[in-house]
Amino acid sequence: MRIACPHCGERSLDEFLYSGDATVKRPDFAGTTAMDDFVTYTFERTNPPGPHRELWYHAAGCHAWLVVTRNVSTHAVASVELARDVALAAKSATKDSAS
Amino acid sequence: MADHILTPSSAFMDWHPPATPKLAASARETLTMASFAAARGKEQALREAISAAYGAVLPKSAGRVEAGGIAFVWAGPDQWLAITEHEGARDLEAELKEKLTGIASVVDQSDSRVVVRISGSRARSVLAKGVPIDLHPRAFAPGSVAITHASHVGIILWQVDDAPTYEAAMFRSYADSFAHWLFEAAAEYVSAQP
Amino acid sequence: MTAAPIGYGRQSNRLASGGLIDRSKTLHFTFDGKTYAGHPGDTLASALLANGVVLTARSFKYHRPRGILAAGSEEPNALVELRDGARREPNTKATVAELFDGLTATSQNRWPSLAFDLLSINSLFSPVFVAGFYYKTFMWPAALWEKLYEPLIRRAAGLGRASDDADPDTYEKATAFADVLVIGGGPAGLAAAQAAARTSARVILVDENAALGGRAVDDASEIAGNPAHEWVKMLEGELSRNPEVRILRRTTVFGSYDGGTYGALERVSDHLPHPAPGAPRQRLWRLVAKKVVLATGATERPIVFGGNDRPGVMLAGAVRTYVNRYGVVPGQRVVVFTNNDYGATTASDLVRAGADVVALVDSRPEISDHVYRITNETGVRLISNAAVTDALGKRHVTGADIRLGDGERIELACDLIAVSGGWNPNIQLTTHLGGKPVWNDRLHAFLPGAVPAGMSLAGAVAGDLTLAKSLAGGNAAGSAAADESGHKAIAVPVPTAIAESDAVTPLWRVIGYKGKAFVDQQNDVTEKDIALAEREGFRAVEHLKRYTTLGMATDQGRTANVNALAIMAELTGRTIPETGITVARPPYSPVALGALAGHHRGKSFKPTRLPPSYRWAKEQGCVFVETGLWLRPSYFPRPGERDWLETVTREVNTVRNAVGICDVSTLGKVDVQGAGAAAFLDNIYMNGLKTLTVGKCRYGGMLREDGILMDDGTVARLGENHFFITTTTANAVKVVQHMEYCAQWLWPELDVQIVSATEQWAQYAVAGPKSRALLQKIVDPAFDISDSGFPYLGVGEITVCGGIKARLFRLSFSGERAYEIGVPARYGDALIRRLMEAGEEFGACSYGTEALGVMRIEKGHISGPELNGTTTPQDVGLGGMVAKKKDFIGSVLGKRPGLVDPDRPSLVGFRPVDRSARLRSGAHFLARDARPEAANDEGYMTSVAYSPSSGHWVGLGLLRRGPERLGEIVRAYDPVRGADTLVEVVSPVFVDPEGGRVRG
Amino acid sequence: MMKGQTGATGRPHMTSTHYSIFSVLREALRGHTGWGPAWRNAEPKPDYDVVIIGGGGHGLSTAYYLAKNYGPLRIAVLEKGWIGGGNVGRNTTIVRSNYLLPGNIPFYELSMKLWEGLEQDLNYNAMVSQRGVLNLYHSDAQRDAFARRGNAMRLHGVDAVLLDQAAVRKMVPFLDFDNGRFPIHGGLLQPRGGTVRHDAVAWGYARGADRLGVDIIQNCEVKGFIRDGGRVTGVETSRGLIGAKKIAMAVAGSSSRVAAMAGLRLPIESHVLQAFVTEGLKPFIDGVVTFGAGHFYISQSDKGGLVFGGDLDGYNSYAQRGNMPVVEDVCEGGMALMPRIGRVRLLRHWGGIMDMSMDGSPIIDKTPVDGLYLNSGWCYGGFKATPASGYCFAHLIARDAPHPVAAAYRLDRFATGHAIDEKGMGPQPNLH
């Protein structure tokens, strides 16, 4: 498998570490359902057989965290984004919808 | 106090580099380095400050530029290493801290990493035995930088010239293992070792 | 050499001319101790055949005599042990082993000799040893399985023997990149490489063999009006002059992997007696290509008939290869048995080589013009609509039983039966990523279905079996691949070739044979085994395979699988595509494990990280210990000390009474800066850090999101927005990764920069009552390190030894007044020497991880054994540190009932009731009178040490409701070491519980 | 129940249904024409008391023990492909009960006991081979951790022996004791551990279940559940609707996919684990050796192939195949441990999809959906569990209460904080 790090270019699998589902969002610790939310967030996974948005870490490269969209049945990588950009976009989106 | 002056020592326990036109290696252990990382939202200000102070345009991604005796090597997102030859004469950390106050965090890395220089007509073949990236001139040239690994040792690799000459910077504690791999990989191209 | 042994130098089956061997040089080799001669260019198989050796092996189960079936890596029979001693290579295919002078080969799986193998008695029991018989037998009496049956089965297992010694050769790995990777150097691959290389594309051409040319050379075909090998030579010249082309000969692409990555094995030195100085035996290539042209050709398949495993039954294409490539006629009187038009070509090649072709037996009632023409030209007797039912003979073929169309049987004397049942394209590399083969009704073969991204096909593998189509297909595929990889194609003329016919009418097995008819020759699977599997319900091809072991031998059934499933299809009344084909897996040809390991064996298995004091410590005779990748000083024995305990005790006593120095550089160090740094650290530490003042350190702990302790260490605040944290040695990399995750993904809005500084600093703990006095001699006078100027938990940036910049921390793991002093790592060696010299007057010693461990246990500080990934802060006595109000990682889930259960084992200290008793960690706690059973298990000892300060062993452990049970006596139960010790539950702090010494 | 069965081809079952050396000899005399199918190729019926999804080891053993211990019941096993084609047919066959935590040890020990009686129980020789499982340690800290484990085993009545270096050297003299990067200090041995012939386990249970009347239905993929209110009442399959009073999932790597059909999300990620076999060699490795510092373990099959493996590839996958980095990593471990195997050749490597749970331990529990039972989370260690898993799952299905030795395998343990985390890696499945 090869993953195109937005910073470093295409690199082999052995430079990266997989680190789980990128679709789950860390809940608010102060919410009334915080305990349930954290249980769901930490332990429950959709684990779908097709496209999967997931976190990877360019461990032997630039240390960027990446959001990789990959088909887990074929291993075909559809897109690679910087986790920071994705997270910032999500935060500003929730801020926008809140305001 | 003078008799107590501390003298630096090599990171290599066992260093017998090849030295042929096909392949030569040398260690550069007298460099001074500092890393600097842009503060959030200050990337542009940092670029301008470096350009003003050193006349260097910081490479946006994996690249290396030289200006005023300092090499600026991309070392990760919004992060660079400044490297200079002048052992002792220049405290890069202090210098950059002063020039980049409020726009970047600066950390002395002079001793974190050791740099090994590898050159010669066989340099590419030897590196191919450890480095899993494409070093063909069309893909990697003087000024190119890659953060990658060689034979299980993390390195920052850059090309210096078309000889070709490369330099690999690795964390100091790994230097000896890196050298061991390098000498074994080079054995095919180098006659009896000294 | 004195008396020439029999067979020496007489290459009775070698043609006087022809072939691509170098007759000007003679090479000597031995097989089963006998010496023979061959020439450069030979394989072991061709040289054996040249010398008239046809019996080469014994089969796996029945120990039947076996010869040579093929000429390439598909060979099922001719497996030998190549070389000897530490270089012994079991199960080596004689057909791929290139001859070198001095080669030694030995037959395997026979006793006492190849010609006379007592174990061939197994053949007598073959009615019992059918597929699956193990599963039905050896059950009674049960006790005998372990003692008798299985040992017997294991004695019969396997073929060759692994070497008894470490492999003396070296291996290496390399990565190469290409625009176009061409796999296969036959006519299709060569044409593809040429077309691609004429553009500016970077091309890699790979072939399994030493020589390029593939079947075109095997068949002595004509290309562009010249002998194929001349065209090949011309092309090789053109390609090798092109700097953007790399030709990898003797290299097998063994697997397709994701993302356009291909694994290949180059046999750099296998054709030599031993590798040249500095050269590896083999090299593993990771080939990364934008486009791939697969031109792997096809493998001929046999027809299943009685005695078809007898030495002297050979694939027709292999016969041609031996004649045309190696100048060897493998038999003098030949019957050719075929179902396709290629059989006639074999007959004609043999006739040209001077062999007597007794008959061309063609199973087809309708014979093509092509075959008629050849039989007319050569005068070979054509027997159509007929089949060879049995190969006659014992240790080699002496005749063929033939059933004619009208049912009549005739017997023809012969010493070679050349058989061709058609061709199976070598599609394996298209299926490794899940591509399903598709059946082709014209060729009666599986062709590639979906291929890996970026791959195209050319030549026989694409179903273009003829030479002309292979050349044209290769040419087109090469141009297209270059073009698609961004290199404008240039038209390259396609060389001409004479028209051939690839017509075939399937015949998978003959009926009415008398002997045994083998489908998988290496695993001794017969046609009857397939019928039995069908009868017992193992009809799915994958069941068939597993029940009979068909296709599971070293050749992976390359000459067996398609025949087998065709037979199963017939038996079940299904079509072949309905029946399906078994999954092919890498490697395409077996790969030496040494090559897959490369440089990484022995001490080079993993890098060794050396701490700054390494050289000095080594000089001191230090004993080191592996800590992850680090090699850390463990203890420093001195002359006269009897054992490690004495040494460690001395080191501890020195620290407690004077001063000791320990290299703690391996602890992870992370520089954290930015306006958001304080808030950031507050998110990831369980304790509050915002209140930490500049110039101070604080102990901190990090949790995982599930509320379990992840790591601990110190946090120093060097400036308002500047922190410097330490991690445990073991978790240094993990913590940085975690912090990057938090900074980039969880809290990307925070202004924080994280840089690892572990290796920048050589850091030494200077511990003991005399530590300040010692440091005073090192620290430059401008800096005040008095207790008031530099109190406990202080941190400062200072200089030492006349201006070397340094960092000083007042921290203590040992429980004594202690400091950690860091200098740039290049001065680490000098600093430890200087510290030791300066400490001499105080009686200083160096200490290692052992003494460090003793002192932290004496102080009740937790470390790796307590931080074992299952403990909470409360479990290890850090509950009080956990912030109640803020959010931090682990804050919520840490409150789950199972984690706050007061019944959980928690940290306490232990001392033996009998003070002279030794404690061991790993012992479990039982109430004093409880019986040793699981229900009474109350926890376990995590860490123990002989405490010089206490004068006896002490321990830390996790005991159910431990802190409530101080004073109680429990059992430390350690049956695996034969110990059962009464221990008293005590406070985990054994030394200076008030902490007075730390503060000085 | 055995009377009057006919094979799928319509041939009547002949006499040779009991396996023994005598029946084999008798058949040898008549060309083995008297054997009938090992199990019937059953056609689906409209409904069953219990439908088990998944014809792997666990599904088949569940069916066997359900029929044997709680029958008579009308039971079907639905398998989407051919039975034994999942992980039971692609694992490295190690069986052991050398676990650390109280939630696990009694369960795996029950499994060992069932293995020990399996041949007689099933009248099928699955070649249970107890030649020992040896875990090497490389440091004092590891030795103590192994001592803790060994002691826990002994407290549960399980065999465990702590060996020092000399004892290990005697057992496996060809390991790299003298030049290894990570010195071998000793090992924890479970003498009763060993290997079992993987395919034979599936076939033996299938035959055993079949003989008790269980319908084994191949090429029958479950594609959905039929619901009646909060309850499942049947499954939609590629071969039509099948009704059931109770439905039990034992689909290993496919657990999340099948659970999703019932609207459930599980604490599971699917990961690929690779396995490797070499060419056949004369036996020289007797038992199982695991090299923790090198992420490598190995045994030698009764056919002579070295069977070995290492770490997960590390990323989510449903592809049943892995990539080069782990292939290399595993072989590096092999060479580091046994430098004599350098010239031994890798014959084949493959992958399986592991149902990696968040704590590395299994789940045998009822689901929040009435009538739907879950058996999952076996990670890379469920082969050894095959007998006990079926035994306990059958108990749960029949009695609606967990079997005592499997009582810790609750689905809600993550919510309550009762994870069974042997490795202490936390909720990151690829690290278990």
Ligand SMILES: Cc1cc2nc3c(=O)[nH]c(=O)nc-3n(C[C@H](O)[C@H](O)[C@H](O)COP(=O)(O)OP(=O)(O)OC[C@H]3O[C@@H](n4cnc5c(N)ncnc54)[C@H](O)[C@@H]3O)c2cc1C
């Ligand atoms: C490489 C490898 C090495 C291993 N090594 C060991 C080891 O040494 N020791 C050990 O104890 N364990 C080992 N394991 C783990 C062990 O193999 C598994 O945990 C165990 O086999 C899982 O249970 P099972 O046999 O029921 O699974 P499987 O055999 O996978 O059975 C599940 C079945 O469900 C079927 N299925 C899935 N979805 C559907 C559907 N929708 N409808 C119908 N059927 C469906 C599948 O086709 C499959 O046949 C290893 C696993 C692998 C892959």
Ligand SMILES: NC(=O)c1ccc[n+]([C@@H]2O[C@H](COP(=O)([O-])OP(=O)(O)OC[C@H]3O[C@@H](n4cnc5c(N)ncnc54)[C@H](O)[C@@H]3O)[C@@H](O)[C@H]2O)c1
């Ligand atoms: N007329 C017929 O019926 C018929 C039948 C079969 C073959 N042929 C002949 O076969 C030839 C087809 O040409 P082609 O180039 O497609 O096939 P080829 O068999 O000539 O060449 C294939 C080459 O690929 C190499 N190879 C295979 N797998 C490999 C791997 N994994 N790694 C590295 N190398 C590998 C082989 O060593 C071989 O040299 C023509 O000469 C044609 O005449 C004809």
Ligand SMILES: Cc1cc2nc3c(=O)[nH]c(=O)nc-3n(C[C@H](O)[C@H](O)[C@H](O)COP(=O)(O)O)c2cc1C
């Ligand atoms: C314990 C064990 C031993 C095996 N031995 C062999 C073998 O000797 N030869 C072989 O070709 N495959 C062997 N295999 C691998 C199987 O052929 C097959 O690859 C594996 O069961 C996975 O199935 P798949 O490749 O069809 O997906 C073995 C598998 C296992 C689990």
Ligand SMILES: [Zn+2]
């Ligand atoms: Zn990167």
